Amino acid sequence: SQTARKHTAKKTKKLSTHTYSANSPTPTPPAHTNNSQQKTQTNIFKSVLLIFFGSLILTLSAKIQTPYAPVPTTMQTFAVLLLGMSLGYKLATITVVVYLIEGMLGMPVFAKGGGIIYLTGPTSGYLFGFIFASFAAGFLKKDSSYFYVFFYLLFSVSIIYIIGLLWLWNFIGLEKNFVDIFNIGAKPFLLVEFYKLLILTILSSQILKLRKFI
Numbered sequence: 001s002q003t004a005r006k007h008t009a010k011k012t013k014k015l016s017t018h019t020y021s022a023n024s025p026t027p028t029p030p031a032h033t034n035n036s037q038q039k040t041q042t043n044i045f046k047s048v049l050l051i052f053f054g055s056l057i058l059t060l061s062a063k064i065q066t067p068y069a070p071v072p073t074t075m076q077t078f079a080v081l082l083l084g085m086s087l088g089y090k091l092a093t094i095t096v097v098v099y100l101i102e103g104m105l106g107m108p109v110f111a112k113g114g115g116i117i118y119l120t121g122p123t124s125g126y127l128f129g130f131i132f133a134s135f136a137a138g139f140l141k142k143d144s145s146y147f148y149v150f151f152y153l154l155f156s157v158s159i160i161y162i163i164g165l166l167w168l169w170n171f172i173g174l175e176k177n178f179v180d181i182f183n184i185g186a187k188p189f190l191l192v193e194f195y196k197l198l199i200l201t202i203l204s205s206q207i208l209k210l211r212k213f214i
Contacts, residue, residue, distance in 0.1 A: 025147025047091060050214065054083050054095035056135055057177065058130075059109040063130060066192050073189050078196040081137045086199065086210040096134045097147045100127060110158055125167020129160035142208035145166060152202040161186050 055210060061079035084092040103114045108125075110118050136156040140149060169181045200207070 046214070050087060050091055051086070051095045051098055054087060054092070055099040055109070057083065058096070058099045059102075062109065062111045073192050075196075076111075076130070077133070077160055077193060078200065080134050080160070081153055081156055081196075081200055081205065084134040084137025085140055085204065086213055087138065087205045087214060089135045091214065092134040092138045093131060098129045100131070103127075122168050122171045123164065126160055126164035128167070129163035132163065133157060133159045140208060142205070142211070144204070144208075146201050146204065149204045150197055153197045153200055157197065 020093050058076065058079050061075040064075045066075060080096065082090075083095055086092075087095065099109060100119065103109045104116050104119055106114045106116075109112045118124065133156045136159060137153065140152055142172045144152070163176075165181055165185050169176065170177060170183065
């Protein structure tokens with residue numbers, strides 16, 4: 001009958017549509033999606049590489065003692081500020097945190113080795129201060145004047161010494177005079193820190209340009 005033929009035609013049409021859909025090729029994602037994924041993967045790889053080399057720089061700086069200083073001191077504060085200026089606040093902060101974790105796990109990245117004892121000893125405050133100093137230095141702008149750069153770096157390195165001295169004071173005993181703590185934990189290094197800041201300030205325009213490649 002005519003009704004049966006119509007019903008059969010509808011079923012045939014549905015079947016052919018289903019067959020076409022099943023056999024049709026899978027749509028390919030837009031080109032811009034692939035480019036975005038590749039760019040993200042490249043950025044992640046680049047960041048991991050920079051963090052690795054940054055932690056290596058911190059390790060080497062811990063092993064280098066500044067010459068002609070009344071009290072031997074390392075180049076770590078110099079490296080911390082350098083990383084902040086060149087990598088920016090995010091990558092620099094992550095780099096320092098990774099460095100401290102490496103030391104905590106026993107890798108010989110600190111001045112005289114590694115281990116959890118270095119993060120619980122008298123100088124631990126300086127190490128934790130590295131995190132905040134690198135974060136602060138990372139906000140420097142490339143068009144800043146030398147005068148501004150010097151005093152901003154002075155502020156950044158002061159964070160290390162403030163946290164370091166407060167930790168040292170608590171470690172030795174709060175009944176001690178803070179002036180005595182300052183004479184032990186900061187005063188012998190002030191002249192060396194001045195020269196470090198001076199060098200970084202002179203080189204700041206070149207160092208800050210490195211960010212455009214990151």
